[in-house]
Amino acid sequence: MDTERHWQDARNITFRMFGLKPPAGFADRAKGVHYTECGALMADETGKPELADDLAATLLTTFTSLVDQDPVTMPGAAALVRLAARHLPLAVASNCPREVVESCLDRAGLLSSFSHVVVAGEGVRPKPEPDVYRAAARLCGAPPEEALAVEDSLTGMESARRAGLRVIGVGPCPPGPESGQADLWVASLADRELVWWARSRIGA
Structure with missing residues (x-):
C-alpha cells in the first residue's frame, strides 16, 4: 500500500494544528518511522517535548x-501480490496499526492474499x-534467508536486513x-524485469 503520501500529509496537518513548522528535511527522517516515535521526533525537533504524546495521537488519527x-x-x-499468493505464503510486516493495515488491504481487495499480518506492539518492536x-x-x-521483503523506506529495509531477509527496494x-x-x-x-523474474520463479 502506498501510505507514505498519507503519512506525509498527516504530519503536515498535525504540525499546522499545533502551530508548529516542520524542520527542514523532516519528511526524510520520518519516513517509515512508527507513529509514536514520529510524534516524539516531531516534538523534539520543534522544541516541544511535552507535546510528544499529543502529537503522536493526532498524527495517527489524522493518518487513519x-x-x-x-x-x-x-x-x-x-x-504482483495476487500472482505470488497463488503459490507462496505472504505476510505483511508493518509499523501501522493492525486495523489500518487490514482496512486498507480489504478496501484494495488484497486482504485475502495475505496469510498473516504482523504489526508492532505487544512485545513486537517497530521497525527498524x-x-x-x-x-x-x-x-x-x-527461514529468514529464504524470505524476501519488499520495502519503500530505509527504516523498513534496515528492519528486514537485520532480520536476515533479502530486500527489494522500491523507488x-x-x-x-x-x-x-x-x-x-x-x-x-x-x-x-521484476514481473518477469517473479513469473519465472513462481512458475506462473
Whole structure:
C-alpha cells in the first residue's frame, strides 16, 4: 500500500494544528518511522517535548482518516501480490496499526492474499528493529534467508536486513552507503524485469 503520501500529509496537518513548522528535511527522517516515535521526533525537533504524546495521537488519527478516505496501492503491487499468493505464503510486516493495515488491504481487495499480518506492539518492536520481519518469516514457515521483503523506506529495509531477509527496494536508489540497504532497487513494482523474474520463479 502506498501510505507514505498519507503519512506525509498527516504530519503536515498535525504540525499546522499545533502551530508548529516542520524542520527542514523532516519528511526524510520520518519516513517509515512508527507513529509514536514520529510524534516524539516531531516534538523534539520543534522544541516541544511535552507535546510528544499529543502529537503522536493526532498524527495517527489524522493518518487513519486520510487513508480510510483514499487507500492507494503502488503501481504493479496488486498484480504482483495476487500472482505470488497463488503459490507462496505472504505476510505483511508493518509499523501501522493492525486495523489500518487490514482496512486498507480489504478496501484494495488484497486482504485475502495475505496469510498473516504482523504489526508492532505487544512485545513486537517497530521497525527498524527486526521483530516484525522475523515474525512474518516464521509465520510463513520460511527461514529468514529464504524470505524476501519488499520495502519503500530505509527504516523498513534496515528492519528486514537485520532480520536476515533479502530486500527489494522500491523507488529511486539513494546515493552512498544507503543504496546497500536493498539487494535490488526497482522504480516500481510494475518493473518489467521484476514481473518477469517473479513469473519465472513462481512458475506462473
